[in-house]
Amino acid sequence: MSAPAPAAPWVDWTALWQIIVLAVVAGAALPALFAAGLRALRPGGRRAAAAGPDGSTAVTAGLAGIGVAGLCFAVVLAAAGWGIYAIVSGA
């Protein structure tokens, strides 16, 4: 994008805020999505195990849960793949 000119400014604010925004998306939102995927695989989790009145503890995910989880993990994997592509193509 912004090729650093010979007389580069002390701080390239444009690059800085772009790095911050993109890093929040790639470095914080993606792991959060991974967490959402894990949670979708185990609906209820600890709470269901504690509060099952009839003794049944629903720990396994339904079809919808597995679908949501799969989607989350697919997005995370795709982003990682894109990152590797970015390295190879020369950042």
Added chain:
Amino acid sequence: MGNDVLLALVVVTALSFDFTNGFHDTGNAMATSIATSALPPRVAVALSGVLNLVGAFLSLSVAATIASGLVDTGLVTLTVVFAGLAGGISWNLLTWLLGIPSSSSHALIGGVIGSTLAAAGGHAVQWHNLFAKVIIPAGLSPVVAGLVAALGTWWIYRISRSLSDSARNRGFRIGQIGSASMVSLAHGTNDAQKTMGVITLALIVNGTVPATASAPFWVILSCALAISLGTYMGGWRVIRTLGKGLVEIESPQGMAAESASAAVILLSSHFGYSLSTTHVATGSILGTGVGRKGASVRWNVAGRMATAWLFTLPAAAAVGAGAYGLASLIGGSAGVLADLALLIAVAGTIYWKSRQTPVGHDNVNAEWAGSVEPVAVPAAA
């Protein structure tokens, strides 16, 4: 000109630096995975070593040289390069002995700047670029990485709070291994290139290859092997400080930290900043301690590291300048050989000291009692 004996010495020394770069930085990628037992220690360093090797070959655009834009390369000689490398290696070894994760890139840059200063004076250094491209980004990057990691950690714990601890740890260990692998790959790409750049610079200075040449294949191959082997040796002292000393880490935090590191390193290099992996990784690990409720951050350990970071450039520069001074005092190849003898003696002494309190794969995760972290002393030249 052209002095092939001297050139060979410079190449071997550069590869030695690359090796210390590898083992000094294993912890950046793998310390969190080792601390949370996501990976057995020896598997972790082997994985990181392989990924560094792959990473070194991945990028098709081999950076010109680390020195271009920072020093006037027209004034650089083989002796200057050698003395700079001696400064970088000395600082890397000393900080490794003290278990301080300090920047290998800064050690190299500092060493080369010091020897250039001694050889050609202040006008040969491009101070503005040094600040704009090295020092200011170095100050900002750990803060950005820390903020991203803190935010990621907070989100992860909020989203996954309904999971049982065992389910959560199992899931995040997988995520942790994946994100740590990305950091290893990025490290191989970024850091191996720095040594490739130095060797290429030496080849150009010696007239072996034309000034516009990019790194020959044997340079890429040998640098990739050196950094990979260094990584595999595992700088256990630094791994211990990063994984156990700063923050007590759980696997969700490990994933948050490594994801933040990978994102910041890759994005910054996309924008043309070659950051220190170490600064970013340390910032991320601190951030993940801040982002989890109830996690305690040992700010005194962090403060000691930050102090060492401040000293890295000037200390490596002082050694680089001293090495150049000694070499030019004696003169010619004999001067460089005297430097080399001194460097080997220093390295041997540091290795011997390290054997007195060995840290290895077997005790890297031992409880932190404030032990492998002595006072940060600026290196004596």
